[in-house]
Amino acid sequence: MSLLRQCLESGVMVGDHLEETALGSPQGGVISPLIANVYLDAFDQFMKARGHRIVRYADDILILCGSQAGAENALRVAQGYLEGELKLTVNATKTHIAHSDEGVKFLGVVIHTRYTRIQEKKVVKLKQKVKALTKRNRRAGLAETIRELNPVLRGFANYFRVANCARVLKQMMSWIRRRLRCLQLKQWKKPSRLHRRLKQLGYRPPFKFIKMQSWRNAASPLAHLAIPNAYLHDDLRLLDLTQVKTGITVLEFGVS
Numbered sequence: 001m002s003l004l005r006q007c008l009e010s011g012v013m014v015g016d017h018l019e020e021t022a023l024g025s026p027q028g029g030v031i032s033p034l035i036a037n038v039y040l041d042a043f044d045q046f047m048k049a050r051g052h053r054i055v056r057y058a059d060d061i062l063i064l065c066g067s068q069a070g071a072e073n074a075l076r077v078a079q080g081y082l083e084g085e086l087k088l089t090v091n092a093t094k095t096h097i098a099h100s101d102e103g104v105k106f107l108g109v110v111i112h113t114r115y116t117r118i119q120e121k122k123v124v125k126l127k128q129k130v131k132a133l134t135k136r137n138r139r140a141g142l143a144e145t146i147r148e149l150n151p152v153l154r155g156f157a158n159y160f161r162v163a164n165c166a167r168v169l170k171q172m173m174s175w176i177r178r179r180l181r182c183l184q185l186k187q188w189k190k191p192s193r194l195h196r197r198l199k200q201l202g203y204r205p206p207f208k209f210i211k212m213q214s215w216r217n218a219a220s221p222l223a224h225l226a227i228p229n230a231y232l233h234d235d236l237r238l239l240d241l242t243q244v245k246t247g248i249t250v251l252e253f254g255v256s
Contacts, residue, residue: 004031004034004035004038007025007029007031007035008021008024008025008035009021012029032058033057033058036058036059037058039086040056040059040086042085042086043056043061043078043081043082043086044056046081046085047063047074047077047078047081050077052064052065052074052077052078053065055106057107060106060107061078062104062106063075063078068097071097072097075095075097078090079095100112100113101113103117105119108122108159108160109160109162109163115164115247116162116163116164116247117163117164117165117168118160118163118165118168122160123168123172126152126156126172127172127175129152130149130152130175130176130179131179133145133148133149133152134149134176134179134180134182134183135183136182136183136186136213137186138183141187142180142183142184142187142236143236145180145183146180146232146236146237146238149176149238149239150237150238150239153176153239153241154239157169157239157241157244161244161245161246161247161248162246162247162248163246163247164246164247165246165247166242166246166247169241169242169244169246170241170242172241173240173241173242176238176241177229177232177238178215178218178219179218180227180232180238181218181219181223181224181227182215182218184227185212185213185214185217185218185223186212186213188212189212190212191207191209191210191212194207194210194212194222194223194226195207197226198222198225198226201225201226203225207222208222210222
C-alpha cells in the first residue's frame, strides 16, 4: 500500500516541469492497470455475487447479458456501485448498451455474435507505423528495415490473433511486401541495378526500363522477380503474417 501511495503521489511530467497528482492515477501511467485491478476487485466481487457475467481489463469493463432489460438493469447496478461506493465517474460517452449482432467494441476488437474482427482504427495505426519504418528516403538497407519491422508485426499479430482476421493479415502482408520492394527499388536508383539482380537470379534479358521511384512499379512483375516473397521471408526473415493462426479461443490458450 505504501508503494502504491508513492506511485499515486509521485506526480507527472508535463513538458519540462513536474505537475502534482492530487487526485486519481496518472493517465497512461504504467502503474495505472495495476492500481485499477486492486481498486476494482471490489466491483468484480460485487457483480459476481449478483450473478452478473463480466469481463474486465483494468478500467475497461464488459458486462454480458441475455436481454435488453437485463443489460439495462446491469448498467444501472454497475453505475450505482462504481459511482456510489467507489466514488468513480463512469464515462457517459463510452458507456452504452450494444448487441453482438451489431458488434461490441472492446480492447481493440469488435465482438460479433459469430466472429470477432479488428477495429479499423487499429489497422490504420499499424499502417502508420509501417510507413514510418519503410520510408523511401531512409538509408537503412532492406535487412535492417525488416529487423526493425518484425517486432511491430509480431506484437500486432500476437495481440489480435484472437480475432478472425486472416483476410486482413493477408492484405496487410501483401501491402508490406510492396512497401519493401518500393524501398529497395528506390535504393537501387537505376534500372541497371535491377537488371543486374535479375541476371544474377538466372533471368535472361531484354528487360524493361522502369521508373525506380514509382509506387506502381513496386507491384510490377520485374519487382516481384527481383525481390520474390521467398527472398523476403526465407532469406531476410520477414515475419509472415499469413502464417499466424487466427481466431484463437480461450481454450486454445489453455484457460478453462
